[in-house]
Every structure is written in structure tokens, then in C-alpha cells.
Amino acid sequence: MRRADRLFLIIHALRGRRTALQARSLAATLGVSLRTVYRDVADLQLSGVPIEGEAGVGYVLRKGADIPPLMFTADELESLVVGTRFVRAFAGDRLAAGAQAALMKIEAVLPPELRERSSRTRIYAPVWRDAHQAAFAARIDQLHAAIEDKRVLRLTYRDEAGRASEREIEPLCLAFWGGAWTLGTWCRLRTDFRNFRPDRIDAVADTGEHFIERPANNLDAYLAAMRSYYAGMD
Numbered sequence: 001m002r003r004a005d006r007l008f009l010i011i012h013a014l015r016g017r018r019t020a021l022q023a024r025s026l027a028a029t030l031g032v033s034l035r036t037v038y039r040d041v042a043d044l045q046l047s048g049v050p051i052e053g054e055a056g057v058g059y060v061l062r063k064g065a066d067i068p069p070l071m072f073t074a075d076e077l078e079s080l081v082v083g084t085r086f087v088r089a090f091a092g093d094r095l096a097a098g099a100q101a102a103l104m105k106i107e108a109v110l111p112p113e114l115r116e117r118s119s120r121t122r123i124y125a126p127v128w129r130d131a132h133q134a135a136f137a138a139r140i141d142q143l144h145a146a147i148e149d150k151r152v153l154r155l156t157y158r159d160e161a162g163r164a165s166e167r168e169i170e171p172l173c174l175a176f177w178g179g180a181w182t183l184g185t186w187c188r189l190r191t192d193f194r195n196f197r198p199d200r201i202d203a204v205a206d207t208g209e210h211f212i213e214r215p216a217n218n219l220d221a222y223l224a225a226m227r228s229y230y231a232g233m234d
Contacts, residue, residue: 008105012105019060020059083099090181091137096137139204140181143204147173151171151206153204154167156201170185180197183195186222
């Protein structure tokens with residue numbers, strides 16, 4: 001977590017409290033040491049944030065101190081909450097953590113009535129992760145990182161019939177279809193665009209090579225090819 005994000009979340013945790021919040025509780029929430037919390041709070045105090053208290057006693061935000069609200073409607077906020085829940089349930093841990101941190105920042109600057117509304121939405125995406133699901137989330141994180149870094153990957157892949165093949169691919173995007181993920185790629189074996197389901201990938205190896213997107217096989221070309229392909233199925 002970036003230090004700027006951590007400082008923001010400390011203010012969020014203290015906001016609206018009537019009793020002092022212990023540094024140990026802050027440390028557990030943020031996943032940092034007590035010393036880090038003490039240093040962060042001291043830096044916030046020096047920068048003018050009206051935090052009262054001290055180490056060993058706890059901290060509160062001075063009465064009357066607040067952050068201006070964001071201009072969200074109730075429906076907009078509910079959409080953000082629901083979207084965060086879906087990301088937490090179906091994406092990798094990296095995206096899930098980012099979505100949760102973003103929602104915490106948003107809720108930190110909401111007026112009380114909207115903050116309460118955000119906790120009442122009845123649309124859920126439960127997170128039940130066994131060992132297999134945890135491994136799949138790690139695979140999504142791995143593929144996501146390779147897309148961002150433009151790294152060439154070598155896949156051991158099984159098709160729908162269970163036939164195995166080795167593919168060297170340039171990963172371009174991940175797409176979630178409501179029941180399954182697909183990895184959009186430029187396949188060097190087929191010299192064409194191909195989609196691979198991450199749940200059918202037996203192994204992923206980083207070749208150490210970085211690819212350069214070219215007009216003929218970049219993300220825009222892939223999306224155009226997919227639109228043309230699915231239009232032809234109508």
C-alpha cells in the first residue's frame with residue numbers, strides 16, 4: 001500500500017468516532033507495524049490534520065473536522081459498492097484489494113446518509129475461496145501483470161476436449177463473461193488472435209521476452225477481430 005493511501009485511510013478510520021482508536025487496531029487494519037502508525041499519525045499532525053491523542057492512549061479526529069463530501073447519487077454509490085463486491089469475488093487479489101481500497105476512500109468523503117445507504121445494498125457476490133479458487137485468483141493476478149508488462153508467456157493449455165498444447169502468446173487483455181474468464185492474446189503458433197480460458201491453463205512460464213504491440217496485432221486489432229467474429233455468428 002502506498003504511504004499516501006495509508007495516510008488517507010488513517011483519517012478515514014478516525015472520522016466520526018466518539019472514542020479514541022488504538023494504534024494497535026490501526027496497525028492491524030493497515031497491515032503495518034505500530035511504529036509505522038505512530039510515525040504516520042505524527043506526520044499527519046505536523047501537516048495540520050487535527051488528530052488528538054498520543055501513543056498508548058489512542059487517537060481521535062477533533063470534533064468539527066471533516067472532509068468535503070463527493071457528489072454521488074444513491075444509485076451511483078450502490079453501483080460502486082456492487083462493482084467492488086463483484087471484483088472481490090471474481091477477480092485476482094490485486095484487483096480485489098485495489099477495489100476495496102478505492103471504495104474505502106470514496107466512503108470516507110461521503111455524507112452520513114449516503115454512507116449508510118452503501119452498507120444497505122442487497123446485491124451480493126459472496127467470496128468463498130478454497131485452495132483451488134485462491135490458486136485461480138493468483139493466476140488472474142499473474143496474467144494481469146504480464147499484460148501490463150507486455151511479457152511473452154509460454155502456456156501449457158487444454159482445449160475443451162482436454163487435448164494439451166504448448167503456446168507462446170502475447171497477452172493483450174482479460175475479459176470476464178459472467179461465468180468464465182478469457183485471456184485475449186496474439187498466438188505466435190497460429191499467427192492469429194486466440195482466446196484462452198485461464199481455468200484450462202495447466203502451466204504458465206515467463207519467457208523473459210517483452211513484446212511490442214503492432215497495429216496488426218495490438219489490442220485494438222484484437223477487439224476489432226472479436227467484434228467481426230461475433231457479428232458473423234448472428
